[in-house]
Amino acid sequence: MAESVKVLPNEIQELIEIREWDMRTRKGVDRFRELKARSLPSVALDGTLMYESLIPGQEELIAEIERRFKAKNP
């Protein structure tokens, strides 16, 4: 899942900050539970769980990131 985020075009990468959590660690598990996630891999945007198990298509992910960016920067 992290790969699908890391391969986003540079102009999208510049809009976001990526954090990856290691589920083997207690910190990673804590974050997973905070997000109320249930399965792996999971992707959260702005602290909200958005995708679980299914890896979103790049177009869908880009559209969601742009929508959120525009909402914060009208």
Added chain:
Amino acid sequence: MEQNNEFASYVFHTQGVCPPEIHFRLSGEDTVHQVRFVGGGCPGNALLVSRLVDGKPMNAIIEYLSGIECRNATSCPDQLARAFAAVKKGDLQPAATFKVAEDTVSRARICFIGNLDGNLEVLTALLHAVKYEHVHAVYGVGNLTGLSEQNDNVVSMINKHKIQAIAGQLDWQYAQRKEAAPLAPLSLKNRDVLLRLPQVLVFQIGDQKGMAFYGRYIQDLQGYSDFAPFALEMNMVCDLTRFMKDESVFPALEAMTPQFTVRLVVFSERGEWKHHDVGGVMFLGIGSAYENGFINWGILENTADGLKYQVRKTPFSPE
């Protein structure tokens, strides 16, 4: 629970003296703390040595201790000096955060005993009942001790019957001499027995490898690493699934089990009997040895159809 990360803990295996192990901690460059001669010897003399060296620099102590003879051309103080010398030479490394023991014999039928809580009557009744189970190994995976005056007798009986036990949280507190106030005193000998118990027991049943542990206190031990052997299994049970109570995260657990090093995970902190098969791993929660008028134990058997697990119980009236 000790959580000071400035300490390094050491275990030295002695030669030629009564106690088989010396445990101690070093802080800073070489300041000595909490020396314990474990498993035998003269308790008074051992305590004297421990108090005299506490807080002193290791280098300054060595010359006073080395060369003292008691038997076999050595002594407890001399062995302690040799332990310090081994640290200085780099021959003795800090001990692992938690102790792992392995039953190297592949078993066909195993009995699990949960929290005994220092109940001698229950242990006696259990051992009697288990005699008819024809098991190849009995593993004690819960607290041996509890709010009981019989803790000494329970620990002695476990030791006498050579039951492979792991340290529960209360057992560990007793071993560290840090038990909470309402808990009854325990003899030094049995504290040493508890100190030498492992936190993790690795076992083999048929061609499957398993591990048993008590629970969350192991994660609080000084220097615990998420990447230590068996930490992944413990993190998944304790934190991700909250001792297998939160089934909503089982899909995530299923994604993690391919990284496990065992196919059976046994735990006992919750004192509840549980059995889940997730991602090709069997998870067994071991309940209390005595509950609601029954004594309970778990039987895990390797059969032609694979592993079979059953919780057994029989009525029991404590006197």
